[in-house]
Amino acid sequence: MNKRCPIAQRMQHIHPFYVMELLARARDLEAQGRSIIHMEIGEPDFVTPAPIIKAGQNALGAGHTHYTPALGLPALRQKIADSYRSNYGVLIDPSRVLITPGASGALQLVMGVLINPGDAVLMADPGYPCNRHFVRLVEGEPISVPVGSETDYQLNADLVEAAWTPQTRAVLVASPSNPTGTLLSVKALRAIYQVVKERRGVLIVDEIYQGLIYDGEGCSALSIADDIFVINSFSKYYGMTGWRLGWAVAPPECVEPMDRLAQNIFLAASTLSQHAALEAFSEEVAVILEERRQEYMRRRDYLLPALQSLGFDISVVPGGAFYLYARSSKLAQDSFQFAQSLLNEAGVAVTPGRDFGSHKPEQHIRFAYTTSLENLEEGVERIRCFIGH
Ligand SMILES: Cc1ncc(COP(=O)(O)O)c(C=O)c1O
Incomplete structure (x- = not known):
């Protein structure tokens, strides 16, 4: 040592x-x-698309250099909530949207408020490598469930059921996934959700590649229930990796503890990035x-x-x-x-x-x-x- x-x-x-x-x-x-x-x-x-960069420059020029509320700019939370209505027909109260430093920040908040030491979190293997580490950081147990082409490299209800133990607290899936690019349909997500709910667990769905869909319609797990945690980000679809800006949509009763944790570990996501992202939903x-x-x-x-x-x-x-x-x-x-x-x-x-x-x-x-x-x-x-x- x-x-x-x-x-x-x-x-x-x-x-x-x-x-x-x-x-x-x-x-x-x-x-x-x-x-x-x-x-x-x-x-x-x-x-990053030019109108977003311009909005960022304007924000700096206008002196937007102070903290925002820990949950983020109300106008940005509203725009994100509106985007679920226009893209997927899902009504989300903006109070459930938390702006974070990237999806990475959102994942830390979710793990921080859900996982006790020793709690297990199921996830697909192969999967996004940091997920294991977010769970470890809060002293949880990441449980990698092997997946292959027979399930499109995704977890399904049977796999979740088989891997569940008394220690299991949550299941984390991503659609589309990194590294495989494969999707989970609403039907498949709903089946996983049912297994998780029957066992009093929590489903977390990482939708960071939402928007980058080439076959069929995209969907959001938010259309299934309001007690699913959804993770998203401006990094991939909006081309804003370096701005470090993402969000979570949380069940209403979990917003307050997440707000409290965010106040302590981040204070807030970048103000400049949040102002720039207001432009991300424009027609242009x-x-x-x-x-x-x-x-x-x-x-x-x-x-x-x-x-x-x-x-x-x-x-x-x-x-x-x-x-x-x-x-x-x-x-x-x-x-x-x-x-x-x-x-x-x-x-x-x-x-x-x-x-x-x-x-x-x-x-x-x-x-x-x-x-x-x-x-x-x-x-x-x-x-x-x-x-x-
Ligand atoms: C599946 C997945 N989730 C989360 C992240 C983290 O993204 P960010 O923190 O840039 O929003 C990534 C980045 O590659 C990813 O692939």
């Missing part, structure tokens, strides 16, 4: 992203003059975001068959987000080593499965189509040469 700075035991369970090492290596190679195709990055390549921005959604869809429709033709197995067409989760076992025994060699030798950066859990990670790779179609084509050609097709 380090005597000068004794690190708490919980930190043994908080792991870094392996992809960060890969990204650092990619940046090194770029600094040496190598060209790298980035298919590892989980954020939009587009900059909607047009830009729709163009971008179509561009992501074009990329997916190119990349999916192109990777399959190289021998990657992608048996579920992901209906959303900007990821393809491919089985690489026909091409490599260990996806981590494959990703490292692919970067060093062919200049293509991808994320190996081991960032997303412990269920067959060595057999999987996540490709993010957060780069131009031209770059994706170049990336595919480089992979083709690398594997000797």
Whole structure:
């Protein structure tokens, strides 16, 4: 143990992203003059839509530099509530909307108010890696439930029922999911909700990739019941990762404890970002975001068959987000080593499965189509040469 700075035991369970090492290596190679195709990055390549940036600049000019209420600007909470009505026909009282520093802030608040030490939280494996750590931070037990293509890489009611124990307090799902891009239908969500409710648990639904849907209609878990916690963010669909702004919609009776926790751990989300985000729901921005959604869809429709033709197995067409989760076992025994060699030798950066859990990670790779179609084509050609097709 380090005597000068004794690190708490919980930190043994908080792991870094392996992809960060890969990204650092990619940046090194770029600094040496190598060209790298980035298919590892989980954020939009587009900059924030211009009207939102302008609104942020105006907010600074107008001197909006003070704290907002911990729950966020009332006007922004109202706009978010309105967006559920116009997009999904769901009526939400704005008092249930809490503005947070990213979905990450929302997840911390939700775990903070729900999870006692030792409480178990069920989640899909593969899944978003930080979820395990948010649970660990409040001394809970993240329980990874292995999922595969047979359930579209999602939890379902049977899996939740089978994994439930007396310690289970909550289930966390994401639709569309990271790293697989697959969706949960309202029907599937409702079935999970019923199992959870019968056991007096809580359902948390991460809808951060909502809006980035390419097949079928999007939905929100808020249409099912008002005691589901919904997480969302301006990061992905609105292209605002660096502004660090997200939100949660909470059951009415949970807003007060979440407000109390937010006051203590954040005070409030960034004021500048909140003012900028007021513009995110304008018609002008909607047009830009729709163009971008179509561009992501074009990329997916190119990349999916192109990777399959190289021998990657992608048996579920992901209906959303900007990821393809491919089985690489026909091409490599260990996806981590494959990703490292692919970067060093062919200049293509991808994320190996081991960032997303412990269920067959060595057999999987996540490709993010957060780069131009031209770059994706170049990336595919480089992979083709690398594997000797
Ligand atoms: C599923 C999921 N949830 C939450 C987050 C956190 O997003 P942010 O804090 O930027 O809103 C991410 C980021 O990649 C994600 O993929």
